[in-house]
Amino acid sequence: MTDLNKLTIASARDALRKGDVSSAELTDAYLGAIEGAGVLNAFVHNTPEVAKAQAAAADARIKSGDAPDMCGIPLGIKDLFCTKGVNSQAASGILEGFKPEYESTVTTQLFDAGAVMLGKLNMDEFAMGSSNETSVYGDAVNPWKVGDEKLTPGGSSGGSASAVAADLCLGATGTDTGGSIRQPAAFTGITGIKPTYGRVSRWGVVAFASSLDQAGPMTKDVRDSAIMLEAMCGHDPKDSTSADLAVPNFEAALTGDIKGKVIGIPKEYRMDGMPSEIEKLWEDGTAMLRDEGAVVRDITLPHTKYALPAYYVIAPAEASSNLARYDGVRFGRRAKLSAGDGITEMYEKTRAEGFGPEVQRRVMVGTYVLSAGFYDAYYNRARKVRALIKQDFDTVFADGVDAILTPATPSAAFGLGTMKDADPIQMYLNDVFTVTVNLAGLPGISVPAGLDANGLPLGLQLIGRPWEEGDLLNVAYALEQSAGFVAKPQKWW
Amino acid sequence: MSIDTDTARRVAKLARIKVEDDALPALAQEFSAILGFIEQLNEVEVDGVEPMTSVTPQRLKRRVDVVTDGSQQDAVLKNAPDAREGFFAVPKVVE
Numbered sequence: 001m002t003d004l005n006k007l008t009i010a011s012a013r014d015a016l017r018k019g020d021v022s023s024a025e026l027t028d029a030y031l032g033a034i035e036g037a038g039v040l041n042a043f044v045h046n047t048p049e050v051a052k053a054q055a056a057a058a059d060a061r062i063k064s065g066d067a068p069d070m071c072g073i074p075l076g077i078k079d080l081f082c083t084k085g086v087n088s089q090a091a092s093g094i095l096e097g098f099k100p101e102y103e104s105t106v107t108t109q110l111f112d113a114g115a116v117m118l119g120k121l122n123m124d125e126f127a128m129g130s131s132n133e134t135s136v137y138g139d140a141v142n143p144w145k146v147g148d149e150k151l152t153p154g155g156s157s158g159g160s161a162s163a164v165a166a167d168l169c170l171g172a173t174g175t176d177t178g179g180s181i182r183q184p185a186a187f188t189g190i191t192g193i194k195p196t197y198g199r200v201s202r203w204g205v206v207a208f209a210s211s212l213d214q215a216g217p218m219t220k221d222v223r224d225s226a227i228m229l230e231a232m233c234g235h236d237p238k239d240s241t242s243a244d245l246a247v248p249n250f251e252a253a254l255t256g257d258i259k260g261k262v263i264g265i266p267k268e269y270r271m272d273g274m275p276s277e278i279e280k281l282w283e284d285g286t287a288m289l290r291d292e293g294a295v296v297r298d299i300t301l302p303h304t305k306y307a308l309p310a311y312y313v314i315a316p317a318e319a320s321s322n323l324a325r326y327d328g329v330r331f332g333r334r335a336k337l338s339a340g341d342g343i344t345e346m347y348e349k350t351r352a353e354g355f356g357p358e359v360q361r362r363v364m365v366g367t368y369v370l371s372a373g374f375y376d377a378y379y380n381r382a383r384k385v386r387a388l389i390k391q392d393f394d395t396v397f398a399d400g401v402d403a404i405l406t407p408a409t410p411s412a413a414f415g416l417g418t419m420k421d422a423d424p425i426q427m428y429l430n431d432v433f434t435v436t437v438n439l440a441g442l443p444g445i446s447v448p449a450g451l452d453a454n455g456l457p458l459g460l461q462l463i464g465r466p467w468e469e470g471d472l473l474n475v476a477y478a479l480e481q482s483a484g485f486v487a488k489p490q491k492w493w
Numbered sequence: 494m495s496i497d498t499d500t501a502r503r504v505a506k507l508a509r510i511k512v513e514d515d516a517l518p519a520l521a522q523e524f525s526a527i528l529g530f531i532e533q534l535n536e537v538e539v540d541g542v543e544p545m546t547s548v549t550p551q552r553l554k555r556r557v558d559v560v561t562d563g564s565q566q567d568a569v570l571k572n573a574p575d576a577r578e579g580f581f582a583v584p585k586v587v588e
Contacts, residue, residue, distance in 0.1 A: 441548030
C-alpha cells in the first residue's frame with residue numbers, strides 16, 4: 001500500500017477503515033517521499049515527530065471504530081497557517097523563528113478529525129505572488145517539466161500544489177486571495193476549491209487582505225476536495241466574518257447528475273490574445289457539460305475588465321493595514337540597530353530587512369491609496385467597482401444560472417525566472433480569470449481538464465452561487481468525469 | 494498619475510520601510526506603472542454606487558461584553574525579539 005501515486009483521500013480512508021493499511025504506514029511512506037523530493041522545495045518545515053504521534057493516535061482511533069473521513073490522512077499545511085509550536089512564517093523573513101502559541105481554527109478542525117501534519121509548505125511571501133518566487137525559502141518547483149527547464153507550480157500556494165501533484169501528501173491546505181488556490185492547482189494538474197467568503201474560518205491564518213482571503217483544500221480530485229473542505233468548514237466565533245451556517249455533506253452531493261443545470265459562459269473572459277489552446281480547452285469543457293445534459297447559456301459580466309485594477313487597490317490597501325503589525329516588537333525579527341537609533345529607525349530597518357521586494361511594493365501601494373487626498377479617488381472608487389462586479393454575478397445568478405465556466409489561467413505553467421524582468425503587472429495578469437471570484441465572495445474551483453502541446457496541464461474554473469459549494473462540486477465532478485484527466489508528472493526528482 | 498521621488502520617499506516613510514535614496518527613482522517608476530494600471534477604474538460610471546463594506550449580506554454577530562481570555566503573559570511574550578521583566582522592550586522612546 002505504498003503506491004502513493006494512485007492513492008486518494010477517499011481510497012486511503014476506505015483502506016484505513018478496512019484495516020488494509022495503517023496511518024503509521026502511510027505516514028512513513030509520505031515522510032520518505034518528502035525526503036526524496038527536496039529539489040521541489042515544496043515542504044519547508046518537516047514535522048515527522050508531530051506526524052508520527054498524530055498517526056499513532058489516528059490508528060488507535062480507527063481501531064476503536066471512531067474514524068471521521070480525515071482520520072489518519074497525511075496532509076501538508078501551507079506556511080500561512082499558524083500551527084502551535086511549529087514554525088509559521090508566511091514564507092517571510094520578518095517572521096523568522098516565529099512559533100505560534102496557538103493553533104489556527106482550520107488546522108485545529110483537521111487535527112480534531114484525525115488528520116496528520118507532515119510539515120509546512122512553501123508559498124509566496126505573505127501569499128503575495130503568482131509563481132512562488134517571492135518566498136524567503138526560495139522557489140517551489142513544479143513536478144511537471146518541459147525538457148530541462150524548471151517550471152513554477154504557480155502561487156501563492158505553490159508548495160501545496162507541488163506537494164499534492166508530486167504525491168508527497170494526500171492533500172494540502174491552501175489559501176486564495178486572488179487565485180492562490182486555483183491558479184497553482186491548474187498549473188500542476190490538481191483540483192483546488194476556494195469556498196464562499198465566510199465558509200472557512202480565517203482565525204490563525206496570517207492575514208493578507210481580510211475581505212478577500214479564504215482557505216480551501218488542494219487535492220488530487222474533486223471527491224477529495226469535497227471530503228477535505230467539509231472538515232475545514234464551519235462557524236467560528238473567533239472570526240467575526242465566519243458564517244453561522246450548517247455545513248452540508250459535500251461528498252454526498254457528488255451524483256454527477258447535472259441535467260438541466262444552467263452553465264453560463266461569460267463573453268468577457270474571451271481575452272484578446274488568448275492562446276488558442278486555452279480557447280479550445282474552454283470550448284471542449286463547454287461541450288462536455290452540454291453532453292452531460294447541462295444547458296449552456298452565453299452570459300455577460302460587464303465589469304470583468306476592472307476586476308484586476310480594483311483588486312490591486314483593495315488587496316494592497318488591506319495588506320498595508322494588516323502588515324503594520326510586523327514592527328519588530330511583538331514577534332519575529334528585529335533588525336540590528338546602530339547606536340542612537342530610536343523606535344522609528346527600528347521599525348523602518350526591521351521592515352526593510354524583513355519584507356521582500358513584492359511585499360514592500362504592495363504595502364507601499366496600499367499606504368498610498370489610503371493616504372489623505374487619495375482615499376476617495378482610489379480606495380473608495382475601487383470599493384464601488386467591487387460592488388458593481390458583485391452585482392454582475394448577482395444578476396446572472398438571479399437569471400437562473402447555476403454555475404459559470406471559464407479558463408482557470410491564461411497560460412500553462414511558465415519557467416521559473418522567466419518573469420523576472422517583466423513589470424509587476426505582467427505577473428498580476430495571471431489572476432485575470434480568478435480574481436473576480438474573490439471580489440464577489442463566491443466559491444470557485446479549478447479542475448484539470450487537458451494538456452497543452454508541451455504536455456503541461458491546463459485547468460478550467462467553475463464559479464458557483466454563494467454557499468452552494470455542494471452544487472458547484474457536483475458540476476466539477478461531472479466535468480472531471482467527462483474530461484477524464486489522469487496524466488501525472490514523470491518522476492525526475 | 495506619475496509619482497515623483499519625493500512622493501515615493503513620503504510613502505516609504507508612511508509605511509515605515511527604509512528605502513535608500515538611490516532606490517527611490519526606480520520605486521517611483523514602479524508606483525507610476527501600477528497606478529497607471531489602476532487608473533482604468535476612472536472609466537467606470539460609479540455615481541450612486543455604495544462602496545462595498547461586506548461581500549456577504551450578513552450582520553456581524555454580537556456577544557456579551559465580558560472578558561473571555563487573558564492571563565497569558567508568557568505566551569504573549571514568547572516570540573518577542575526582546576522581552577524583559579514581563580514587558581516588550583523597545584529602544585528608548587522618551588528623551
